[in-house]
């Protein structure tokens with residue numbers, strides 16, 4: 001890790017507009033320019049320390065030094081995470097809330113999520129065979145809306161699918177914080193939370209009874225340490241956070257299918273799937289392609305680290321994307337090489353597309369295991385169960401947009417299903433899932 005002393009300052013007076021304008025390139029660009037993995041700048045008028053790399057991530061995820069309450073910008077709380085969300089909690093309060101989320105992620109329920117998503121994908125693929133062209137990002141977003149709302153134990157009529165998909169996608173797309181997307185994000189969140197609040201009330205009154213292992217049941221009946229049910233607002237935010245983030249996985253699926261097209265040698269390797277290749281491919285997609293740019297925290301106290309003085313209440317930003325591309329941890333970081341994950345050291349701090357540190361005691365993403373399992377099974381499905389062509393289109397992606405995606409949203413043509421059933425992408429554990437057949441809610 002390169003640290004200059006005294007730590008350099010970015011030349012601009014305030015870098016808020018540069019961050020929003022340059023997106024994923026902002027922090028890596030300034031680090032290069034200043035020759036230091038740590039530098040100082042101002043965001044929203046306040047002094048901020050920006051940092052990247054494995055050692056920086058290890059510090060950032062140390063609960064002794066940093067807290068999250070008040071760290072995320074308010075507009076992000078209002079659209080993406082929700083007010084009072086687990087993302088901005090600290091200490092025992094965070095642990096209690098996090099335990100609730102992790103209780104939804106048993107191995108059986110992760111298998112359920114994977115199976116439900118694959119079943120929706122297989123049903124869509126049937127339709128794709130009769131379509132002139134398929135806009136993959138839009139299709140995968142709908143697949144995850146259908147499968148995750150089902151997984152969460154929520155009732156959704158066929159006539160509602162379009163509206164709910166729009167709400168989830170718009171909340172996720174709001175995080176670049178442009179004015180238009182922020183306004184739409186607020187609209188989407190309000191509409192979705194109103195829907196959830198009605199269902200939570202029905203569950204509490206016993207008028208609607210999802211199984212006890214579902215997110216809907218767990219959140220509706222969760223009690224805080226003082227024995228009270230969650231207030232309705234918080235319950236709606238938490239329930240939303242238990243499935244909405246799966247929409248983020250749609251971006252990675254599209255990038256992965258694009259990677260198969262751009263690196264054709266990977267297709268054969270996915271079909272052979274030796275030495276856990278499909279898992280390593282999914283990991284490399286999460287490392288290589290941009291989704292979550294940074295996380296913010298606030299120093300809890302004055303301390304010195306690596307010759308740098310951190311002042312109490314100072315805001316600190318960790319470059320997640322830059323850490324996944326840091327040359328200290330990754331050889332040829334700008335090349336797409338799935339095999340690198342067969343010798344990866346498993347550090348919780350050098351590969352942080354969904355946060356770093358510990359899932360239970362820290363803020364690392366509660367949905368990370370699910371994301372990897374679903375990605376792996378989708379890539380196997382695309383490699384083994386489908387034939388399609390990728391017509392001429394603009395597959396470039398704009399690094400200044402957050403979130404970003406191929407400009408064409410990835411168009412496929414001439415889709416053909418090669419297998420009648422998707423059994424080849426399920427695993428043996430599938431027999432042990434909690435929901436065996438059909439959807440009990442439709």
Ligand code: HEM
Pocket residue numbers: 086087088098101241242243244245246248249250252291292295353354355356362363364365366367368370371
């Ligand atoms: C591509 C997929 C995903 C990405 C890129 C992603 C990314 C992230 C990131 C960056 C964080 C914050 C880490 C931090 O605060 O340091 C996070 C937290 C979280 N994620 Fe995800 N996530 C994804 C999928 C999911 C899924 C599928 C779920 C649930 C089904 C989920 C639920 C959560 C929750 C509840 C938290 C808050 C954890 C906490 O504050 O303790 N995420 N995610």
